[in-house]
Amino acid sequence: MSEKKVVEEEINFQKNDAFNLTMIPGAFARKMRTCVIWQFIRFVIINVKMIIVVSKSH
Amino acid sequence: MARLVVLGGGVSGHTTATFAAKWLGSQHEVVVVTPNSKWNWIPSNIWVGVGEMTKEEVTFDLAPVYAKAGITYHQAKALSINPEGKEDSDKPFVTIEYTSEDKAGQTETIEYDYLVNATGPKLNFDATPGLGDGNGQMGENTVSVCTADHAVHAAEEFQKAIEKMKAGERQKFLIGTGHGMCTCQGAAFEYIFNIEHELNKAGVRDMAEVKWISNESFLGDFGMGGLHMKVGGYVVSSKLFAESLFAERGVEWLIGAHTSKVEAGKVEYELLDGTKGEEAFDFAMLIPPFAGVGLKAYNKAGEDITGTVFAPNGFMKVDANYNAGAYENWKASDWPRTYQNPTYKNMFAAGIAFAPPHIISKPMSSPNGTPINPTPPRTGMPSGIIGKAVAHSVCDLMTKGEDAKLHEASMAEMGAACVASAGKGVFSGQAAAMTVYPVVPDFEKYPGTGRDTDYTFGEIGLAGHWIKHILHHLFIYKAKLNPGWTLIPE
């Protein structure tokens, strides 16, 4: 008998039909959300983008 | 010396009054009439509503700030406007009723040369039976995070639910909109993920069912007809973005729903396909629909002209195209640019107080004729920008004369930044940071998505969460008029 392969991030797909038809982030995407170095880079980029949006809006 | 009267000391009115006072100096008078003694950074009420912040951290006293700025402050609510004055005087005036402890209930009239209505929304709980108490206030069946006091109450109820779960009793949390014509889905969206985060933190997530109920026809509409953003080389709809987040966190959704009745532990709803149903809950936070605050207007002879000055929903008419007709004919140019009242040119409306020309999302109704669609959001950034543009216009009119060119701030040419965070810890929280440009889609300028996808984006992570923290401190710092406040953008 083949071994059971449980991927924690994928469990929710089975919880209901609506969940099953969307995308759910995998382990890498989740890790990047809390990776301080990557998030610091994103922080700078998001800030620059927000400042541009603010300046275009005034 | 001319007098500017600003009704409402919230996000928009506070911006108008403080900039006008700075630009006008002591040559002219700026008066603020607002029923609240404290200014509230409303976006952080979400954290108050889960017990992560106190009311004191999101509010401060207005009186010392207005004294510092040289603004005359009346803690009162405006009741009516007489834009033509009265029989024996041409001077326009407003009638106010004090809410401060020492003068509560006393009425007074204040003459004005220019008037800015920034009274924000009436939280119209009574539009849904059982959501209100029948006297215009929130009922006892649900909680709210729309004011700091509501949020304190919500946190207490949330804590009780957590205690019950710790004692082994399962709880169901229902969060969303309390009527088919609500706006402010973003606030409910942020709250539901804060609830979910706190349940995990308290170790009781497996004892809880968390469910979303909203009037959006698709998840991620946010009252803006949704938005598109670039993710991983694709341009995707916010529907996918929102559904993904809900599925990841195990939060079920019920959309296209008009909440028609609320009872203790149960809501009744009607869906876009006409079916009706019920949803049970142990804890519910349902945003009420918004309306104008109910100001009246009278002409010189004392006749009621409320219908001339205000739209039927109670918001003030401005330079918008209110005759755009069917959805197919809607254009970005329907949206107001100067916020000047078309009948009385010395009156303006800023922030939520102005009457939008129409909704932004596609209009929808059930086969029974019940309208079920979000009304347009006028979030913090647009409210602040509009407040500042109106201040600019009024100051120019006062200092350069009646022919001064008015300043413009169309929601079809301005963006909005929204950061919906879950949790408060610097490294444990996460946020969905979103910007949308422009707020009102312009399909002539941006065929396809209606928006500039270089500046319309959304992503989830710590970075957005840090921005949320910074915004909290920055905007309270600015609103207190601390050194350098004018350098902080709206």
Ligand SMILES: Cc1cc2nc3c(=O)[nH]c(=O)nc-3n(C[C@H](O)[C@H](O)[C@H](O)COP(=O)(O)OP(=O)(O)OC[C@H]3O[C@@H](n4cnc5c(N)ncnc54)[C@H](O)[C@@H]3O)c2cc1C
């Ligand atoms: C829980 C929550 C979270 C939110 N989060 C965000 C967010 O993250 N980002 C964002 O951009 N926006 C957010 N918003 C929206 C944002 O708070 C509003 O867009 C903004 O407050 C609107 O500004 P305003 O000045 O028009 O109205 P308000 O800020 O509501 O101010 C209106 C003022 O008028 C006063 N008033 C009422 N009646 C009268 C009267 N009769 N006479 C005189 N004064 C009167 C009120 O007391 C109040 O002071 C959130 C809203 C809520 C409820």
